[in-house]
Amino acid sequence: MSEQLDSRLTKPLRKKDFDLYCLILVGAYQLQNTAIADHAAVTLTVEAARHLGKQWACGLVNAILRNPQALLEPSVEAQFEAPSWLIRSIQHHYPDAADNIFRTNITRAPMTLRVNQNRQPAMSFAQILLDQGIPTVPGELSNALTLVTPQAANTIPGYSKGWFTVQDEASQRVAHLLAPKPATRVLDACASPGIKALQLLEAHKDIHLTAIDVDVTRGFYGVSESRRLGLPFELREGDATLRNWWDGEMFDSILVDAPCTGTGTLRRKPDIKLHRSHEDMFDLQRKQRELLSNLWNMLASGGTLLYSTCSILPDENDSVIQHFLDQTTDASTVPIAADWGRATLFGRQCLPIEGGPDGFFYSRITKL
Numbered sequence: 494m495s496e497q498l499d500s501r502l503t504k505p506l507r508k509k510d511f512d513l514y515c516l517i518l519v520g521a522y523q524l525q526n527t528a529i530a531d532h533a534a535v536t537l538t539v540e541a542a543r544h545l546g547k548q549w550a551c552g553l554v555n556a557i558l559r560n561p562q563a564l565l566e567p568s569v570e571a572q573f574e575a576p577s578w579l580i581r582s583i584q585h586h587y588p589d590a591a592d593n594i595f596r597t598n599i600t601r602a603p604m605t606l607r608v609n610q611n612r613q614p615a616m617s618f619a620q621i622l623l624d625q626g627i628p629t630v631p632g633e634l635s636n637a638l639t640l641v642t643p644q645a646a647n648t649i650p651g652y653s654k655g656w657f658t659v660q661d662e663a664s665q666r667v668a669h670l671l672a673p674k675p676a677t678r679v680l681d682a683c684a685s686p687g688i689k690a691l692q693l694l695e696a697h698k699d700i701h702l703t704a705i706d707v708d709v710t711r712g713f714y715g716v717s718e719s720r721r722l723g724l725p726f727e728l729r730e731g732d733a734t735l736r737n738w739w740d741g742e743m744f745d746s747i748l749v750d751a752p753c754t755g756t757g758t759l760r761r762k763p764d765i766k767l768h769r770s771h772e773d774m775f776d777l778q779r780k781q782r783e784l785l786s787n788l789w790n791m792l793a794s795g796g797t798l799l800y801s802t803c804s805i806l807p808d809e810n811d812s813v814i815q816h817f818l819d820q821t822t823d824a825s826t827v828p829i830a831a832d833w834g835r836a837t838l839f840g841r842q843c844l845p846i847e848g849g850p851d852g853f854f855y856s857r858i859t860k861l
């Protein structure tokens with residue numbers, strides 16, 4: 494919208510008139526995005542300029558807002574508040590879905606709960622919530638419930654008793670796809686803050702879980718969550734591109750929930766659009782490759798490695814797996830049969846859905 498306004502100003506407003514600049518933006522926003530009558534939006538914005546003591550600007554405000562059609566057709570970048578490298582990449586990879594992704598990314602993300610089925614089935618919990626005036630919609634996973642109207646987690650019944658965890662359904666799928674066998678050794682190699690590690694412990698009480706992360710400071714949330722949920726979560730500091738933290742015993746399952754651009758979660762973290770650059774994506778790709786190639790040495794024969802990202806960019810997803818498979822003779826992907834997301838060469842890609850889950854990628858690899 495600033496881009497549109499700048500195009501209408503023959504010369505930029507002075508620094509001390511920044512209040513006026515913001516005021517015109519508010520007026521333009523009302524014209525374009527609200528049900529406020531056009532004449533009311535214009536008149537009140539002009540009036541507000543007068544209140545600011547900027548009588549001289551009333552004509553200017555009026556001229557700009559009276560003719561909103563003359564405001565330039567916003568660029569895709571301006572319309573969807575995203576940088577051009579990301580817009581181009583999404584258009585390139587998802588020509589059929591790009592506009593939908595852009596539109597979804599500027600909507601509010603849903604609030605989904607992972608119901609702790611050790612306490613009660615999801616349907617019983619949904620009834621408890623409904624009785625308290627909190628309607629929910631069941632997800633595709635049996636213990637996922639989405640709140641019709643989001644509210645603070647600690648105001649939802651059962652919060653302090655550990656009856657649920659706030660977790661997007663796309664993120665919940667990771668542990669379901671890893672599905673470790675009873676009493677096996679499991680590694681969560683990028684575990685901070687610990688949401689998926691806690692989910693694994695909640696669903697598979699008898700696994701031997703090692704959870705490491707290069708940044709344990711982010712793990713404080715997981716540690717406090719583990720107390721609330723009554724789960725024995727321990728996060729160790731370790732760089733998963735190295736082996737100095739490893740005791741040499743093979744793991745039966747490894748989760749690589751890799752650091753990524755987070756481009757599937759822009760509704761929740763819109764700052765990514767400002768802070769992440771195209772170059773960052775290639776740095777992350779290098780890290781993702783390093784993680785896979787190092788962790789593969791720790792997987793037992795017949796074991797499963799699940800690679801996941803909350804990115805929708807194939808450079809961080811299929812390309813990383815392709816590179817890994819090209820270098821690794823004893824690896825083979827296991828197809829993920831599902832009626833959600835879209836099949837890719839080496840896994841499954843979810844795109845963000847309006848009112849639904851985030852964008853996520855999953856690839857399941859077995860050691861021959």
Ligand SMILES: C[S@@+](CC[C@H](N)C(=O)[O-])C[C@H]1O[C@@H](n2cnc3c(N)ncnc32)[C@H](O)[C@@H]1O
Nearest residue numbers: 683684685686687688689707708732733750752
């Ligand atoms: C997507 S987040 C993981 C989220 C986590 N699995 C959860 O569900 O709460 C990626 C994590 O990878 C970690 N990371 C980045 N480089 C790493 C490395 N070399 N070794 C281990 N962890 C790393 C980051 O610190 C970050 O916590």
